[in-house]
Amino acid sequence: MDLPVLNASATAETGGGCDSHSCGSSDDQLGHLPEHIRAKVHNHPCYSEQAHHYFARMHVAVAPACNIQCHYCNRKYDCSNESRPGVVSEVLTPDQAVKKVMAVAANIPQMTVLGIAGPGDPLANPERTFATFRELSEKAPDIKLCVSTNGLSLPESVEELSKHNIDHVTITINCVDPDVGAKIYPWIFWNNKRIMGREGAAILIEQQQKGLEMLTARGILVKVNSVMIPGVNDEHLVEVSKVVKSKGAFLHNVMPLIAEPEHGTFYGLMGQPGPTHEDLQKLQDACAGDMNMMRHCRQCRADAVGLLGEDRGQEFTMDKIEDMEIDYPAAMVKRAEVHAQIARELEIKDQARAAKAELVAIQGQKKDGPKTRPVLMAVATKGGGVINEHFGHASEFLIYEASEFGVRFIGHRKTIPYCEGGDTCGDGESALDVTIRELSGCEVVLCSKVGYEPWGPLEAAGMQPNGEHAMEPIEDAVLAVYAEMGAAGKLDAKPELQQKAA
Amino acid sequence: MAFEIIETCVNCYACEPLCPNQAIYQASPHFLINPDKCTECIGDYMDAQCTSICPIEGAILDDLGNPVNPIGSLTGIPMELLAQYQTALDATYQAALDAKTA
Numbered sequence: 001m002d003l004p005v006l007n008a009s010a011t012a013e014t015g016g017g018c019d020s021h022s023c024g025s026s027d028d029q030l031g032h033l034p035e036h037i038r039a040k041v042h043n044h045p046c047y048s049e050q051a052h053h054y055f056a057r058m059h060v061a062v063a064p065a066c067n068i069q070c071h072y073c074n075r076k077y078d079c080s081n082e083s084r085p086g087v088v089s090e091v092l093t094p095d096q097a098v099k100k101v102m103a104v105a106a107n108i109p110q111m112t113v114l115g116i117a118g119p120g121d122p123l124a125n126p127e128r129t130f131a132t133f134r135e136l137s138e139k140a141p142d143i144k145l146c147v148s149t150n151g152l153s154l155p156e157s158v159e160e161l162s163k164h165n166i167d168h169v170t171i172t173i174n175c176v177d178p179d180v181g182a183k184i185y186p187w188i189f190w191n192n193k194r195i196m197g198r199e200g201a202a203i204l205i206e207q208q209q210k211g212l213e214m215l216t217a218r219g220i221l222v223k224v225n226s227v228m229i230p231g232v233n234d235e236h237l238v239e240v241s242k243v244v245k246s247k248g249a250f251l252h253n254v255m256p257l258i259a260e261p262e263h264g265t266f267y268g269l270m271g272q273p274g275p276t277h278e279d280l281q282k283l284q285d286a287c288a289g290d291m292n293m294m295r296h297c298r299q300c301r302a303d304a305v306g307l308l309g310e311d312r313g314q315e316f317t318m319d320k321i322e323d324m325e326i327d328y329p330a331a332m333v334k335r336a337e338v339h340a341q342i343a344r345e346l347e348i349k350d351q352a353r354a355a356k357a358e359l360v361a362i363q364g365q366k367k368d369g370p371k372t373r374p375v376l377m378a379v380a381t382k383g384g385g386v387i388n389e390h391f392g393h394a395s396e397f398l399i400y401e402a403s404e405f406g407v408r409f410i411g412h413r414k415t416i417p418y419c420e421g422g423d424t425c426g427d428g429e430s431a432l433d434v435t436i437r438e439l440s441g442c443e444v445v446l447c448s449k450v451g452y453e454p455w456g457p458l459e460a461a462g463m464q465p466n467g468e469h470a471m472e473p474i475e476d477a478v479l480a481v482y483a484e485m486g487a488a489g490k491l492d493a494k495p496e497l498q499q500k501a502a
Numbered sequence: 503m504a505f506e507i508i509e510t511c512v513n514c515y516a517c518e519p520l521c522p523n524q525a526i527y528q529a530s531p532h533f534l535i536n537p538d539k540c541t542e543c544i545g546d547y548m549d550a551q552c553t554s555i556c557p558i559e560g561a562i563l564d565d566l567g568n569p570v571n572p573i574g575s576l577t578g579i580p581m582e583l584l585a586q587y588q589t590a591l592d593a594t595y596q597a598a599l600d601a602k603t604a
Contacts, residue, residue: 065516066557069576091513120514127519186578192520192547193553213544264591269583303530 008250037250040167041348043112043339045308047168047223047251049296050410052308052363053385054342057113058104060097061090061303062128066120067152068204070174070186070264072227072257075119087363090303092121094131096318102140103321104305106331108312111305117148117170118302123157133164142332142478148225152188152204154211162218170214170253171208172225175233176243176441178202184233188265196252209247223251223294228275228283229267230257239286249482252287253294257281277399281410298396307383309396309412317375348471349385372491374403375482376410378439378463379474387469387477391450392419397439402475402482407475413438418454436461443482446474503567504540505552507533510561517552526552 021256045055066075092100093169101114115137116122133145146168147161154171161169174212175181181201188200195203215222224244226237233240241252257274259267266272275283284293298308306312378397380389395417401412415438416431432454439445445463448470458465485491504525507517511532518533523546527541535552536537543563544549553562553570559577560569574581584591 011540048518064514065555067516067555069557070506071577085571091515120516125515187576189516189555192551192554194551261587262590262593264587266579269579269587 032411037221043342044168045113045295046115046146046170046297049294050346050385052296053381053383054110054346055113056108056111056116056305056307058303058305059102059115059117059300060092060100060132061119061120062092062094062097063116063122063125063302064091064120065124066118066150067124067190068121068150068200069186070150070227071184071186071272072229072259074263074265074268076264078416088226090318091320094135094329097132098135098139098315098367100144100318100321101323102328105140105143105323105335106328107316108325109331109335110307110342111143112339113144113146113168115148116145120145121150121152121155123149124161126153127155130160130164132359133165133166137164140328140332141334146170148172149211150204150207151211152190152208155207155214158211158214158218158220162213162220164219165200168221168223168441169248171212172227173208173212173240173244174226174229175201175236175241176205178205180207180233180236184229192265194386202305209243212244212247212249222249223253223299224249225253225255225256228254228271230278230279232272233293234275234283235256237283238286241291247292250292251294252291253297254280254284254287255297255299258299277411277413277438280394284411295409296398298412298502305496310382310420334408347445367428372486374401375444375485375491376401376442377444377446377478377481378413379478380445381474386471386473387446388471389447391447391465391467393417393447394405394447397435397442397445398474399442400478402478407478407482415439419451432457434461439463445483446477446481503542503544504537505535505542505550505565506537506559506567507512507535507552508563510558512558514557514559516555520551520555522546522551550582559585 016148041051043051043055045052045057049097070413075423103110109289116129116132129147133147136143136145145164145166147166147172149157151171151173154169172185178198178201181204182198184202185201187194187196188204189195190200190203191299207341212224222244224240226233226240228234230235241254244252257267257272259265259272259273261268284295287293296308300308301311301313303313304311305316377400380386380394380397381387382389394415396412396414401408401410415435418431418435436457442463443464445458446469447465447467448467450458450467455465466481469480472480482491507526509532513528513532515528515533518528521540522543523539523541524542525536526533542555548569556562556571557576559571559573559575562570563604564570
């Protein structure tokens with residue numbers, strides 16, 4: 001059997017606990033892509049799982065208007081404490097946006113990507129969106145530009161998009177069937193009319209598919225985002241994945257529905273539940289046979305700044321950047337140095353990985369060994385691909401699955417940091433409960449340090465805290481812990497797991 | 503005969519470029535309609551444009567002071583449910599407003 005673990009050209013035949021293209025400790029989900037596409041995405045945190053540990057992105061909120069209504073969105077409650085799409089604290093003019101981008105790029109040199117994602121639909125605000133792109137492509141040519149859209153106005157915008165050298169477009173496609181769409185989109189604004197229900201959904205779907213085809217025909221990379229809404233489009237998304245892949249989309253990002261009553265959305269108020277972590281993973285795995293899946297999306301705000309999973313937007317509010325003097329040519333030099341440094345670091349890692357891949361491939365020849373069961377592990381990191389975050393400071397954990405086939409990235413889970421610092425640990429108890437609930441299913445929690453207090457409750461919940469691999473590369477540490485578990489006889493496959501893996 | 507934008511407007515800009523009479527303008531704390539210019543789109547479009555794209559139920563009133571898009575007409579959220587959560591939603595909305603003015 002071809003070992004998918006560390007093999008860049010893994011294919012769908014690889015079964016068992018790891019039947020996705022994204023599988024592999026070494027490579028991210030882009031491993032099998034042609035070189036010219038990899039070159040386009042290697043430093044794009046939203047397109048490359050590996051890149052998201054190193055490179056940062058930002059969104060500028062220049063596009064407040066929207067031309068459709070989605071049942072998971074409510075434009076009324078833009079709260080600065082919420083982290084979800086469609087939400088922003090301040091809408092910017094194109095000039096303000098350009099200033100902000102250059103301020104961030106100069107201060108966070110790892111920032112490689114500027115996206116316009118709303119808070120409405122960027123292509124429903126073409127003047128504001130394209131004015132921003134136009135000015136940025138002149139003033140900051142070292143920043144990648146990308147855009148995210150619901151697709152309704154996409155066909156008419158493709159020409160203009162290709163003019164601005166935007167080579168990444170994300171389309172949110174939740175369905176390819178108007179009957180499903182009628183349950184997600186109450187209305188669209190189309191040809192000077194509001195069109196309700198199924199009829200509107202049908203037009204939206206047609207425009208999305210047409211736009212997707214037009215973009216891929218021009219060689220523009222398209223990622224498709226889908227919101228998983230249990231009971232509405234969950235099973236249907238497998239079909240969506242097939243259809244968009246056949247039309248040339250290169251990455252599919254299935255995200256969980258975010259719906260709480262206090263958001264005031266239709267789904268939130270109607271009590272529509274989001275998927276469990278397990279259901280989301282199952283669906284992503286089901287789609288993965290046909291399509292590259294993105295699993296590291298953080299569903300960030302339309303004005304997010306920083307590495308995925310962090311938001312440094314508050315450091316760059318308009319009043320703060322007003323006073324910043326930006327020497328962009330100088331900043332570009334520094335940025336190029338930082339990017340080269342990261343590239344060197346990644347190259348060294350790739351080489352180490354390739355060497356190891358060979359070793360594993362040789363060991364993998366004998367497949368008579370006993371079957372071991374897959375194990376989920378939670379990892380606290382603040383970037384760089386290493387375990388470098390204290391348990392108590394982590395606001396999210398990355399989830400990895402170790403199995404006899406290797407290690408693969410599954411996703412992330414957000415939580416409340418157990419303690420924001422030394423002083424507040426005393427009343428951190430409820431935050432710990434949240435973390436334990438969010439990490440359900442994980443058997444190991446890897447972090448750079450973990451305190452005495454959370455240790456007991458974590459163990460009691462069946463999660464072994466582990467601070468022994470601080471500063472080690474995540475995949476190496478996960479594999480090492482998995483090997484230790486094996487040596488301790490903790491990986492004997494349970495009958496049902498064996499069945500699944502067969 | 504003119505429409506009026508009221509305080510529940512969220513300043514999303516969607517209506518402004520659509521107005522055939524340039525009657526809509528940005529103002530603080532929210533967009534406004536110049537009643538002398540507004541024709542409710544009669545003669546230009548079958549449906550009034552601002553009220554056809556506005557995502558906020560109740561944010562635009564007709565000349566009798568009635569919402570053109572009444573509560574529940576766009577989102578389909580039943581009124582009882584909205585009422586039930588109104589206090590929580592008001593708090594969220596107020597917090598958002600406070601954050602903006604802070």
